Amino acid sequence: MYKVLIIDDEISVCKLLSAYLEKKGFDTEATISGKQGLQRIRKQHFDVVLCDYRLGDFDGSTIYPEIKKISPDVVVIFITGYVNLQVAIDLVKKGVYQYLEKPLRPDELLDTINLALSSKAKGRDYPDNDQPVSREPDLIMGEDETSKELMKSLSLVGPTDYSVVIEGETGTGKESIAKLLHQNSKRSKGPFIPIDCGSLSREIGASELFGHEKGAFTGAISDKTGAFELAEGGTIFLDEIANLSPDIQVMLLRAIQERKVRKLGSVRLKEIDVRIIVATNENLIDKVKEGLFREDLYYRINEFNLKVPPLRQRPGDLALLVSQFMEKTGSELDKSFSGIDEEVNCLFKNYNWPGNIRELKNTLRRACLLTEDGGSISSAALPAALQIFDQDILSDSKPPIGLQGEEQLPTLDLKAQAHLAEAKHIRKVLFDVGFNKTKAAELLNIDRKTLYQKLKRFEEKA
Template identity: 35%
Template structure:
C-alpha cells in the first residue's frame, strides 16, 4: 500500500504540480482549507501532511498546525512562498517536523517525505520499545557490584551527547546497555537505530550507514536513506564497530567531528544530529597498534567507556537472571509459572556460560519447554551442562530405553545433541583462531559471512 500524503493548500496549481510528482509513489489527497483537512484526517489518517503556512482564506497555517496535532499525531511539513527563519522556528516549536519553500527542488521534497515517513515508523517503534522497556527492563538485571557499576554509568552518561564505547564478550548484553542509555536520555522519543557492522557485507556497509543516490553504483536503482539519517535526533548503535573498513572509518570520523556526511554518489552535505554508541567484543586499542583500526577514531569513540562483565564474573546474578528468564518464557508461552530445583540451579551457577546472557536465556527457554512438571529439575537440563567436559552426556539411569523404538529415538536425540556440541566447539575454536574476526573466519571455513554470523548467534557465542 502506498503511503498517504495530504496536501493542504488553496493554490490549485501547486496541488496539481506536487500531485503529479508524488502520485507515482504516494497516494495523494488534498484540502483547500482547514475544515476540509480535518474532515479528511478523521476519515483517513495520512502518513505525512504538507501544509501551506499562508493559506489565502480565514485559516492561518500555524493555527491550523496546532489544530491538526490535536486531531491526530501526524508529521507535518510546512510549505510556503514566504520563507523566513522566524516562521520556520515558530513552526518547529509548534511541532512541525520540517519546513520547506515552494521553490524547493521537487526531488528534494520527495527525499524529505521519504525521510519523514521513515522517522515516523522508527518513532512508533521507539514508543513500542519504551513500553517494552517499562515492562521488562526498567533496570539492568542483577545485584552484583559489577553490574551496579554498569547501571551507574548508564544513568550518568545518558543525558550527555558524547560518544560511548561499550566493550564486552559476545552475548553479555551490549545492545541492551545501549538501549538503556537511549531510554534514559532526552533523545528517547526519537529513533534508536541499531546496525551490526559484522552482519552486513563490507561493500554494502557504507551504503547502509550513510545511504546512496540512484545510480551511485551497480544495483543502486533508487535512492536509499541511510541509518544516520533515519536516526536523526535519536541514537545510532554501531555493534561490532571493529568490522568497519577504512573508508567507512574515515566517514564515521567525519560525522563525529564535523556532524555531517554525504550519501554515496551525492553532492549534498547532510547535517547529522545523532548520539553515537559503539560496541565491540575486540580490544580496539590492540587493533590500533596493529594498524587495523584508526587511532583518531578510537579516541573519538572511547570518550565514555562502559565494560559489560561476562556472566562468569557475576555468578551471584545467575539465580536472579534464571528466575527472570523462566518467568519471561512462561509468560510468552502462556503457561503457569514454573520454578527450578536447588540442584538444577547449582549446576547453572557453576557453569561458566561462554555465550553469556544470550546463552543462558536460550538455555532456560529450552528447559521450560522440555520440563513436564511445574518445576525444572536436573533431568530437564541440557545434558551438555549436566556433565563435565570429559563426557558429552551423562544419562539418568531411568532414561535408559526399554524398547528398540525408544532406543532408536534416543539415538537420534544423542546424535543431534552431539552434533550441536561439536558444531559449537568448532565455531568457538574458529573464532578464537581469528580473534573473533567474522570475515576472516568465514573465508577460512568457506562459509557465507551472513550464514556464519547466524550460526554463531544460534550457538549462543
C-alpha cells in the same frame, strides 16, 4: 485500572492480546477495523491504543492523526508484520510512542506499555535524569557489585551526549545497554538506529551508513537514506565496530568530525545531529596496535567507556536472572513453575556460560517449554551441552574408577589415566568456547580433523 484499546484486523491477534493484557491487570477492548476503533475512542477514554499499522480501511499514517485529534493524551503503539524503517522513524517523530514488530514478544510489549504509562503519569516524554535508570527487558541487573557499578556508570553517562564505547563478550547485552543509554537521554523521543557492522561489506557499508543517490553505482536504482540521516535527533548504534573496513573507518571519522554526511553520488553535505554509541567484543586498543583500527577514530568515539561483565563474573545476579527469565517465559507459555531442581542449581553455578545472558535465557526458554505446568526444571530439560557438563560435575564428585577403599590404588594404568585427563581437558575447552570446534582446535593447537578423531574415540570408550 488502565484501559487499552486493541485495533487489529486479525481476530486471533485481538483475542490473544486481550487475554494476555487482562491477565496482567489491564481493562481491554478490541475491534477489527480502524473506523470502529475511532468510534470507540470517541465514546470513552483509553490510556493506550495498540493498533496494527496495516488495517483494511486505514494505515498508520492516516489513522494516527485521527486518534490524536479525538484523544490528544492517549499513548499510541503500532504493531506490524511489515517493518519499514523510514515509516517507523517518521511516526515516532510525529509522536507515536513505539513501533513493535510481529510476532510480538509479550515481555517487550508489557514493558513498552508500562514505560509509556509511567512517563505519562509523571507528565513527561522521557525519564527524568535524576531518576533510576529505566530497564531494558533483556538486561537484568541485580545485587552483584559489578552490576551496581555498571548501573552507576549508566546513570552518569545516560543523560549526556557523550559518544560511548561498550565492550563485552558476545551475549552480555551490549545492545540492551545502548538502548538504555538512549532511553535515559533527552534524545529518547528520537529514533534508535542499530547497525550490525559485521554484516557490512566494503561495497555496501558506505551506502548503509551514509546513503546513496540513484545511479551512484551499478544497482542503485533509487535514492537511499543512510543510517545517520535516519537517526537524526536520536542515537545510532554501531555494533561490532571493529569489523568496519579501513575505507569506511575514514568516512566515519570524517562524519563524526564534521557532523556532516555525504551520500554516495552526491556533492551536497548534510548536517547531522546524532549521538554515537558503538559496541565491540574485541579489544579496540589491541586492534589499533595491530593496525586494524584507526587510532584517531578510536579516540573520537571513546568519550566514555563501559565494560559489560560476563555472566561468570556476576554470580550474585544468577538467581535473579533465572527467576526473571522463568517468569517471562512462563507468561509467554501460560505456565507456572515451582523453581529449579537442586542439581540444576548446582550445575548453573558451576557452568562457565560462554554465551552469557543470551545462553542462559535460551537455556531456560527451552527448559520451560519441556517442563510441565507447575513442575520444577530438571536436568533432563536442559540442552545436551549442559547435560554433559552435569555428568562431568557428578563424576568429579565420585571416587576414581577402580578405587575400592583407602588402601587400594586405582586400577587404571598410566596410559588410561592420561587418556582420561586428555578427554576431560578437551571437554572443558569445548565448554569454554561454546562447543565451537574450530576455536577449540585452535586453542588446543591441533587441527579440526584430529579433534574430531579424538572426540569419536572418546565416545567409543565411554
